[in-house]
Amino acid sequence: MKYDIIVIGGGPGGHEAALAAAQSGLKTAMVSDMALGGRATWGSLVPSKVWLEEAHKVLLTGHENFDLGRLRGKIKAQGQRIAQNMRIRLESAGVAIYEGKAELASAECLSVVLPTGTSIELETRFVVLATGSEPIFTPEMKPMPPRIIAPRLAGAMEALPSRLLMVGGGVTGVEYASAFAAMGVEVILLQRGPSLLPRIDAELVEAFERWLFATLRIKVVKNAATVSLKVEGETVVAHTASGQMYTGSHGFIAAGRRADTTFWKGEPHLLALTPEGAVKINDFCQTSIPGIYAVGDVTGAPMTVNHAQMQARVAVSHLLYGTEKALRRKPTVEAVYTPLPIGQLGDTTASDEAYFVVKPYEALLKAQIAEDITGMLKVKMDKQTGQILGASAFGSQAIEILGLIQIAMHANIPWEALRAYPLPHPTYSELLSQL
């Protein structure tokens, strides 16, 4: 079979790329070695968000009757719903779906190992790699359910832990820590480096960490690089590089993810990778091999669905229209969906050419009325042009506010113009429009 474009991977990035291509009239195929929806749907994003939603409910209603069976059922039902919707959309758009493991040795040579073990060859003009990422485990630190778990195994626990050792202070570690803590679990979070969420503005992360302790009683141990996590009888024991030991009833591994490049069967030097092992791409999501694009987690951080979707649209527009007319990559929001969320967008590092505006939630009518004044928004602008370069936010509706700033950034609306549009009153988004 000969296609215009073959997308490898059935997660959100692959789905977006295949759909955009097919809707533009390209003869499109998708190869996926797992259920449609990919790891985001079946192992990471969707399960974590169902856990978080359940935890928020428990936090608000205060009731202790947490039902793990119901939660597992909900996670499965959501996965099935998403996979089914993806299949309907892809098939309606005319995308051919192959179930099997794609193997690639060059742009021209793509084979699919079917579940039966036989291989078929497919021909194509373009390839989009969307194979995603997988959690990082080591022999000394790997899941051992039911005591040592990881995102995709959270539902395999038999009951809530009494005391949980969370290994990792990135987005996944912080989100699951907040979910378990909201359900009444004592949580010790072991973070390798000197701060949580290293990709987010340090001032906001500091406020966030104070809130994590004040509200959820999460104890954060910094500069604690866990080197082993083991079950010893009824206990889970973590050892750190500096010789400290921590014990809990359960352990949770959220020590990062790495790009899945197991599809590559060609010469290693042909497909350029980043130092972290992700597929290297340019501004149009082109890899080092002409005709091969890559989108989503396989291209490295930020590993978010919206970033993957953005890349998918950029890649497809580039292969259709070329560099002149293609969409450009623009910043997307990285969000942490804790009960009070925190996130960032674009470039938020200090610089002489930029200035910052800081808006505390305290000044907002909506926050005052809701008795929900913890939080702040920090926006970075170019001193010369007034254009928004990036933003960080912590507090209620912080992610929606960042979405609003994203729209302004993508449309090149300068900060002073954005501020002049009076937003609905009283809302959290008025942080932007207050005089």
Added chain:
Amino acid sequence: MKYDIIVIGGGPGGHEAALAAAQSGLKTAMVSDMALGGRATWGSLVPSKVWLEEAHKVLLTGHENFDLGRLRGKIKAQGQRIAQNMRIRLESAGVAIYEGKAELASAECLSVVLPTGTSIELETRFVVLATGSEPIFTPEMKPMPPRIIAPRLAGAMEALPSRLLMVGGGVTGVEYASAFAAMGVEVILLQRGPSLLPRIDAELVEAFERWLFATLRIKVVKNAATVSLKVEGETVVAHTASGQMYTGSHGFIAAGRRADTTFWKGEPHLLALTPEGAVKINDFCQTSIPGIYAVGDVTGAPMTVNHAQMQARVAVSHLLYGTEKALRRKPTVEAVYTPLPIGQLGDTTASDEAYFVVKPYEALLKAQIAEDITGMLKVKMDKQTGQILGASAFGSQAIEILGLIQIAMHANIPWEALRAYPLPHPTYSELLSQL
């Protein structure tokens, strides 16, 4: 004393106008005959939002211990906080504040009747009318606390009603009806016309009304024009124009508001009014009298704070920079802050030159996970240009989503461009960016 500009009214519109003028270097005064913050702060907007917030909490937590005293204290504390903040901001910007009743007979002749009864004359180049609106009562239908109340008297009740007759199905009536119903009160809503919220898209209002009944058990009686509301012993009785009678333990009057033009002491024909009695203005908020502008509720519907703020900025930019350079009036969001909110923005009426896109919440991952799939977004676009003309939304975060569309409309971002910016995942705002 001689000023560049005198603002009459100390509510949110007057505050915004005075602040913008003073910050632009104009010698500015404000005249207010009530505490700073105006009726919005002391009688309508702020009290209603505190009631709604309390009601949402009761709805979520299910606890029955509703504390009216605490609510009254919170309303008062918010009013004081807002008034104090306004005073600090205005005084820091150099605005002179006069407490008294302004009387105006021409652009050149403005006097202030002080609380002592004496009058002083003020000279000015420009006047901004921001005198707001007041509830409409009639001799047959006026507040009689504690049994018959109105927004500013809601806190005067001695206990929650057992059965409340709500007169009026506009924003205020619907919001308070939802608040009382959420607290367990049986509510009968009497609406004059054939539908609730006549300014919002009929398809969404229909879905909204079904939800009001299914979730809050609010009974809506349409085409029921209440002509009298009276206390008879322990009962409140409403009579309608068509001869129906309804009884409850309490009544609530939310039968609309009218512009407050009591400041006008000149010839009636000099200051042009609309058929509804509001001050007539053009696109730059100029009244029929040169040098006199009007902003906010005194100019008629929509009577919202954000609309008043927009008008204040337009008026001040016009008197500073003239027609060529002034800000233009743009649509703002009209919001109803029920537990599931509903609102609208811009022009949403059907037309041959326009097309609509309808997005159900059901299709959203966030809504699915939150088990919160009731709602829809409806966006109206120009067939020729693809520009967004208006939108209506009903459901969780509907008002924030409309805020986002407002930004796009103000920046002339066409719908197809707006859709191409992948928003954070999973959020409600993704209703916009889903393929």
